[in-house]
Amino acid sequence: MSTGLPSVLIIDDNAARASIIEAGLRNAGHDRVTIIAEMHGIVAKIATLAPDVIVIDLENPNRDLLENAFQLTRAVKRPIAMFVDRSDNEAMQSAIDAGVSAYVVDGLRQERVKSILDMAISRFNAFSRLERELEEARGALEGRKIVDQAKGLIMASRNISEDAAYRLLRKTAMDQNRKIVEVAEGLVLSAGLLGSGGNGGTG
Amino acid sequence: MIEINGGFLPLTDSAILVVAKEKGFAEDEGIALKLARETSWANIRDRLAVEQFEIAHSLAPMPIAANLGLTPFDTKLIAPMALGLGGNAITVSNAVFDAMATTGDIASQDARQVGLALAQIVKARGEKGQKPLQFGVVHPFSAHNFELRYWLAGVGIQPDKDIDIVVLPPVLMADALKSGRIDGFCVGEPWNSVALARKAGKIATTKSAIWASSPEKVLAVNAIWAERNGPAMQALLRAFYAASIWCGEAEHVEELAELLAKSTYLDQPVNTILPALNGGLLGEKSTSAFFEPHARAATFPWQSHALWFYSQMVRWGHVAHSDERALVAQETFRPDIYRAAIVPTGASVPSANSKVEGALRETIAVGASSQSLLLGPDGFFDDRFFDPDHLDLYIRSQTV
Numbered sequence: 146m147s148t149g150l151p152s153v154l155i156i157d158d159n160a161a162r163a164s165i166i167e168a169g170l171r172n173a174g175h176d177r178v179t180i181i182a183e184m185h186g187i188v189a190k191i192a193t194l195a196p197d198v199i200v201i202d203l204e205n206p207n208r209d210l211l212e213n214a215f216q217l218t219r220a221v222k223r224p225i226a227m228f229v230d231r232s233d234n235e236a237m238q239s240a241i242d243a244g245v246s247a248y249v250v251d252g253l254r255q256e257r258v259k260s261i262l263d264m265a266i267s268r269f270n271a272f273s274r275l276e277r278e279l280e281e282a283r284g285a286l287e288g289r290k291i292v293d294q295a296k297g298l299i300m301a302s303r304n305i306s307e308d309a310a311y312r313l314l315r316k317t318a319m320d321q322n323r324k325i326v327e328v329a330e331g332l333v334l335s336a337g338l339l340g341s342g343g344n345g346g347t348g
Numbered sequence: 349m350i351e352i353n354g355g356f357l358p359l360t361d362s363a364i365l366v367v368a369k370e371k372g373f374a375e376d377e378g379i380a381l382k383l384a385r386e387t388s389w390a391n392i393r394d395r396l397a398v399e400q401f402e403i404a405h406s407l408a409p410m411p412i413a414a415n416l417g418l419t420p421f422d423t424k425l426i427a428p429m430a431l432g433l434g435g436n437a438i439t440v441s442n443a444v445f446d447a448m449a450t451t452g453d454i455a456s457q458d459a460r461q462v463g464l465a466l467a468q469i470v471k472a473r474g475e476k477g478q479k480p481l482q483f484g485v486v487h488p489f490s491a492h493n494f495e496l497r498y499w500l501a502g503v504g505i506q507p508d509k510d511i512d513i514v515v516l517p518p519v520l521m522a523d524a525l526k527s528g529r530i531d532g533f534c535v536g537e538p539w540n541s542v543a544l545a546r547k548a549g550k551i552a553t554t555k556s557a558i559w560a561s562s563p564e565k566v567l568a569v570n571a572i573w574a575e576r577n578g579p580a581m582q583a584l585l586r587a588f589y590a591a592s593i594w595c596g597e598a599e600h601v602e603e604l605a606e607l608l609a610k611s612t613y614l615d616q617p618v619n620t621i622l623p624a625l626n627g628g629l630l631g632e633k634s635t636s637a638f639f640e641p642h643a644r645a646a647t648f649p650w651q652s653h654a655l656w657f658y659s660q661m662v663r664w665g666h667v668a669h670s671d672e673r674a675l676v677a678q679e680t681f682r683p684d685i686y687r688a689a690i691v692p693t694g695a696s697v698p699s700a701n702s703k704v705e706g707a708l709r710e711t712i713a714v715g716a717s718s719q720s721l722l723l724g725p726d727g728f729f730d731d732r733f734f735d736p737d738h739l740d741l742y743i744r745s746q747t748v
Contacts, residue, residue, distance in 0.1 A: 206517035208390035209487050212420075213515040216488070226390075226420035231397075238398050246394065 151197035151253060152177035153261055156187070156205060159272075166200065166268045173264060188214040191224075198258055199224055199248040200265045203241065215248065224248035227262065228255075236262065243269040288326040295329035298336050349380040350580045355392045356383055356405035358614045359518070360537040360624045361435045361565045363604060363641055365405055368591035370607050376590070377583040385612065388517065389487050396570055397421035402577075403584065405431065406568035409657040412680045413489040416667055426574055427566035427654070428685040429585055432592070433646045434556040435564045435639035436492055437540045437629060438499070440532035441525055444469065444481065445550040457630070459557040459729035463503030466552070470510050480509070484516040484524060484533035491555070491564050492534040494660040499558045501747065502730040507664075522548045536564065537624035537639065538616050545620055551629060554638060559705075561644055561726040563653040566681070574685070585689035589647060596642030601625045644711065644723050645698050647686075652702035652736040654681040659739065663746045674739055696721040705734040 153170055155178065157163040163180045170178045179194055181187060184207050191199070191214070201208065215224045227247040228237045232255060240246060243266040249258050292314065299310035314332075318325045352374075356362040365383060368374045374381035384401070386392050389410060395401045397420075411425035440448070448454050448465040456462075470481065485493040497507045507513055516524055518539045524530045526548035533539075534555075543549050555562060567588065574581045594600055605621040608614045614621060623629045624639050640646045658677035662669045683701045690697050699715050708724025715721075728734070734742060 203391055204387055206387040206519050208388040210515045210517060212390055213488050226394075229420045231421065234398060237394070238400070241394060241398060241400065246390075 150175050150177070151257055151261065152194075153179070154191065154194055154196035154199045155180045155265075156184075156199060156201040156207075156211075158182045158184070158205070159202065162202070162269070162272045165272060166265055169264045169268050170261065173260065175261070187211070192218070192220070195220070195222055196224075197222075197250050197253055198261050200261070201246050201248070202269070203244045203246055208246070211248070222250040222252075225251050227258070230255075233259075236266075239266055243267075244273070245269045288329075291333055292326060292329045295332045298332060349375075349378055350577075350583070351380045351382065352403060352580065352584060353382045353384070353401050354403040354405070355386045355395055355401045357386055357389070357392070357518075358616075359405070359435075359539075359565075360608060360614070360621060360639065361432050361641075362405045362613070363595045363608060364431050364567075364588050364591045364647070366607055366613055367595050367604065368587045371591065371594055373587040373590040373594070374584070377587040379580070379583055379587060381584075381587075387519075392568075393419060393421065393423075396425065396568065397423045399570065399573070402570055402573045404568045406566055407487055407490045408563045408566045408653065409489040409491065409494065409661070410487075411566065411568045412654055412657055412677045413661070413666070415676050415680050416661070416673055418661070418666055419489070424571035425568045425680065426571045426682050426685070427568055427649050427680055428574065428581065428682040428689075429567040429588060430563050430647050430649050430653070431565040431567055431588075432595075432639060432641040433561045433563065433644065434554070434637060435624065436495075436534060436536040437554040437638075438483075438496065438532060438534045438552045439521075439525065439540045439543050439549045440466075440552045441528070441530075441549045442547070444531050445552065448552070454552070457551065457553045457557050459499060459553045460503065462553045463499055463505075463729075466500075467503045467505050470505050474510065480512050481531040482512045482514055482529070484514055484521055484530045484535070486518050486535055487515060488666070489661075491562065491657070492536070494657060494664075495555055495558050495562070496534040497664060498660065499553070499729065502728075506748075522546050525549045537629070538614060538620045540629065541620045541623050542616065544623075554630065556630075556638060557729060559726075559728050561640070561646075561708075561724055563650070563657075566649060581685065582689035585686060586693060589690050589693070589695065592642040592647050596640070596646075645721060648698050649681040649683050649686055650698075650702060651678045651681045651683060652705055652734065654678055655702070655736045655739055656705060656734050659734070659743050659746070662743050663748060665748075669740075669743050678736075698723070702736045704736070706732060 153175055155163050155166055160182055167178050167180055181190055227249055245265050247262050296307055296310040299313055314325055314328055318328045356365050369381045369383055392404045396404055411427050413419050414425050447469050451465045451468050454462045454465050500507050505511055518535050521533045521535050521539050522543040525543055595604055605618045605625055608621050609616055609618045627638055629638050654677050661667045687697050696719050706727045708726045710725050711722050713720040714723050
């Protein structure tokens with residue numbers, strides 16, 4: 146049974162991001178949500194689906210193609226760019242910042258669409274945040290590996306314990322006002338260049 | 349330092365923007381130029397509309413279309429500078445190229461000769477009841493679209509009937525050609541070279557063979573920003589002018605290709621970028637440069653160029669002709685702002701705002717602000733003239 150809310154098409158080749166937007170819309174009661182990831186034949190697919198609202202990521206290079214198709218369509222329900230009347234500059238700014246854009250069929254009242262776009266914006270932002278955190282986590286993991294490697298080098302060359310090697314690294318970093326991982330990186334790099342057991346370490 | 353934000357698409361003719369930033373020409377003028385790479389012209393338009401960009405690398409007909417109300421948002425744009433002449437080509441699939449080659453010599457890239465060869469193939473396909481060939485362009489309001497249509501119509505091929513013209517993003521052109529989804533395309537560099545490198549097709553002819561010394565990209569500027577920031581606008585134009593000189597100097601070709609190749613800009617191999625800069629894409633008999641960033645007034649925003657694009661918008665049904673609309677198109681290009689910024693530097697700048705397109709058969713010296721200036725050749729392949737003073741007549745004489 147339809148809730149009477151506008152039908153939504155999400156065009157995004159990032160499947161994970163598309164599905165979190167879909168989940169958000171379904172939670173909000175939208176029962177007619179479709180995702181298209183494959184751009185081949187997109188115009189025909191849109192014509193068949195005839196969605197009320199199209200949500201598309203700004204990285205998608207096919208926007209010019211789609212806009213041209215919308216321009217040429219003879220259908221009564223012609224999609225037009227969101228906020229084309231400049232009614233809500235702020236919302237448009239945040240959409241662009243989040244990396245998302247939308248098209249709405251002509252005649253559909255903007256307020257009926259606002260909540261859909263707001264959802265898309267917040268989910269796009271959440272997704273970018275998640276990606277950033279993952280990236281940082283990956284960086285942190287890499288850092289720990291390098292510190293382990295540097296400790297191994299110091300232990301081998303000075304014949305000291307792991308604890309002592311770490312204390313030496315930390316002291317050097319403090320003395321030079323640098324991060325431990327930077328000092329470790331320098332050490333591993335120079336060891337590699339000088340060929341003095343650059344393969345060592347526990348990482 | 350004045351901060352100016354600009355957008356660009358990864359194309360070889362973004363060179364002036366890239367060089368203005370990377371070689372310090374913007375900084376010399378007190379400008380902190382921030383460039384953002386975009387994936388579609390729609391993104392550029394949107395970010396100009398919400399004033400995240402003050403300026404952008406733009407298809408020359410785009411600001412005209414915007415001011416005529418043909419595109420979303422009512423942001424008024426001006427084009428106070430062109431970003432070079434030429435720079436694109438028509439590439440066809442290997443199958444179409446080979447079929448054309450059986451009808452005669454097409455290696456010259458001569459637009460008429462190649463066009464007539466294509467017309468024969470199109471006719472033969474029509475007689476056999478085969479479906480029309482499909483050619484790709486990147487945007488309806490692009491020099492590519494209008495040149496391709498002008499060329500086809502000029503050799504007796506009716507666009508949209510004998511050949512279908514579809515819009516495709518440049519990044520997908522080579523793949524679409526290789527997989528047979530399209531049979532040809534008209535697109536800016538490096539995308540022809542990318543297709544050549546993938547052996548997806550061959551160059552049939554070039555923009556410079558269809559219309560010598562023709563406009564391609566312009567600097568689009570938010571009109572209100574330009575009005576309120578006169579000194580910054582002038583400083584930016586001086587910086588871009590200096591960058592255009594640098595881009596046009598033969599000894600910088602390699603360095604320019606390396607700059608553009610960077611991952612933040614075109615993100616393509618140097619070898620794919622070089623052919624557009626060193627003439628490597630040109631046919632054996634070509635006389636005009638493939639892409640000219642500076643010489644022959646390559647950055648001057650001729651109002652006759654704006655009006656020619658307008659005449660093509662009328663021709664292909666985008667807009668109905670009226671004197672008022674023609675004036676909107678003409679005044680989108682702003683030679684007055686260009687002159688106010690560049691003349692004081694002592695550079696030679698055309699004294700006229702418009703010229704008769706097609707009048708110059710060869711490069712000649714013309715009147716300019718200081719000393720003389722070399723212009724042309726600027727002819728169309730079919731030897732027709734475009735006289736902006738007789739716009740109505742030209743529009744009436746066009747066949748669809």
